[in-house]
Amino acid sequence: MFNHYLYLFKNKTYTKVISESFWSICTHIVMGALSLLILWLLTSYFSKEEFGIYIYLTFIVGFFGVFALSGADKELILDIANKKDGSYMYLFFKKFLFSLLGSVIFFILAFIWYLKDSFEVSFYLLLFGIIFPFINTFSLYHSFYTGKRAFFILFKLASVREILFLIVVLFTISFKTSFLFFFVLSVLVFLFFDAISFFRSLKFVESKKIEKNSLKNSLSFTGINTIPKILNFVDEIIMGTFLGMTALASYRVALLFPGEIKNLSGVISSVLISRFVSNFSKINLIKILFFSFIINVLLVVFLIFIVGFLIKMIFPSYIDIIYLSQIAFISGIFIFPSTVLNTFLDAKRKFVDLTKVVLSVSILKFLGFLILIPWFGLLGAIIVIILDDIIQFIILFYLVFKNNFKN
Structure with a gap:
């Protein structure tokens, strides 16, 4: 039995699997530790009510991701694994076009809040409408590197991304900004980081081959993703309605x-x-x-x-x-x-x-x-x-x- 495991260790294929698993686990450990620290800072600084509202807003922005061809992320992993690197830019532009629908919804919401004389909320919604297509498309680099099995690169990128978020949290606490300002600032910082990561990833594209059913498969994955997101959105409304934002914060920590x-x-x-x-x-x-x-x-x-x-x-x-x-x-x-x-x-x-x-x-x-x-x-x-x-x-x-x- 020992010789069997020694063979697996010496075998390059199995060694590569172990290496991939190691760096992927490291990524989750680092992200988990930093996320825990960030959550501790947020729950210490914001009241349960404010933290509950922050969670709610985060969920809404994530929900709007269904309008950004969300299935393209999973399809890209499969295409890259099949050496169809050309699908990267192809799905990037398709995802951007689909995201414009989400922008339109943000613009409509901004106009509604403007009519209610809530100019600050209206401004932030308008801002999200402008940057929404970029938020959802630049993040495709994660699927690209996953398809390439470049888990060490993902480990470094994820670590830097979480550290940047930690800096934003510390800035928020130091200058005692509102939770709404913190939310928008964190999104903008993530957008800037994802944009740089995306353009740097382009140098690893090795071929121009495109999976012919790439868009069709992306739409299928999107349909599968959309169903739970819509129902989960309703779930959040149910919890917020019956239990309030404070309970939503407790639910998140639990x-x-x-x-x-x-x-x-x-x-x-x-x-x-x-x-x-x-x-x-x-x-x-x-x-x-x-x-x-x-x-x-x-x-x-x-x-x-x-x-x-x-x-x-x-x-x-x-x-x-x-x-x-x-x-x-x-x-x-x-x-x-x-x-x-x-x-x-x-x-x-x-x-x-x-x-x-x-x-x-x-x-x-x-x-x-x-x-x-x-x-x-x-x-x-x-x-x-x-x-x-x-x-x-x-x-x-x-x-x-x-x-x-x-x-």
């Missing part, structure tokens, strides 16, 4: 550490997707699922024991939601296996199956929020999240193996 498991699952997706596309060796899907589940459970158990200490130390004003955070970890037990299955369907472009998963889970989550939040508050929201993730794994497992897919 799901912070359980959410890190989902963020870490991005390592699995980033490393596996290009391997699935190129049919790397003979991947044993069952074995991958088994090991991902074991690691997942061990990580969840460990975090359940320490999350109380972390919240007391970092977010003392939120100690009343420790038990909610511990309960929320139950939802993370199937995150890694679900990511493996979802990545497999992504790589094989099984759009019909992906749509079934997204539609089923999103509708169940929406109905769960609508029924349980008015009765059980934040606990009801956590219960819905747990059931949602378990059901998602069951559906994914069934869809992947029902036709005995060969990988």
Whole structure:
């Protein structure tokens, strides 16, 4: 057995996989640590009400991303993995054109707020309308580097990006600016950084080949992404309406550490997707699922024991939601296996199956929020999240193996 593992270590292909995984994990660790520090600063500086509004605004801008051909990001990873580098600029311009629709919506909202004599809000909405197409297109470099498996470059870029955000937060606290000014400033800083990163990435383009179905596939992925974003947007409205912005802030902190498991699952997706596309060796899907589940459970158990200490130390004003955070970890037990299955369907472009998963889970989550939040508050929201993730794994497992897919 030792000789077998020694062979895998010496084998360049497996060594490359280990290297990719290492730098991808480092990226998530650095981003997680800096995000935690930033969140601590924000929750210490802003009131729960202001922090809840900030989360709400962030979600709205993210929701408008559905008008920016959001599926192009995933399609680009697959195209680059297939050596179709020409799709990079092709999808960039297509994504920019689709983003103009989002700009129109921002302009309409700006006009509405102008009529209400809210000139500051109107100005910020107008500004977002102008920069919106660039926000969504310049960030494509992340998908390009993922397709190239350039995880060390992504590690450096992600680290610098989070450090810049930290500087913005410290600036906000030092000069006691409003949360609305902070929100706009952070978006502008990210835009500037993403623009530089995008133009620097162009020197790594190796061919002009374009995937002929690139736009069609992007639209399919976009459709799949749009369904949960619309329903999640409604979910946020439900929570904000019934529980208020303070509860929204508590909900965000309660799901912070359980959410890190989902963020870490991005390592699995980033490393596996290009391997699935190129049919790397003979991947044993069952074995991958088994090991991902074991690691997942061990990580969840460990975090359940320490999350109380972390919240007391970092977010003392939120100690009343420790038990909610511990309960929320139950939802993370199937995150890694679900990511493996979802990545497999992504790589094989099984759009019909992906749509079934997204539609089923999103509708169940929406109905769960609508029924349980008015009765059980934040606990009801956590219960819905747990059931949602378990059901998602069951559906994914069934869809992947029902036709005995060969990988």
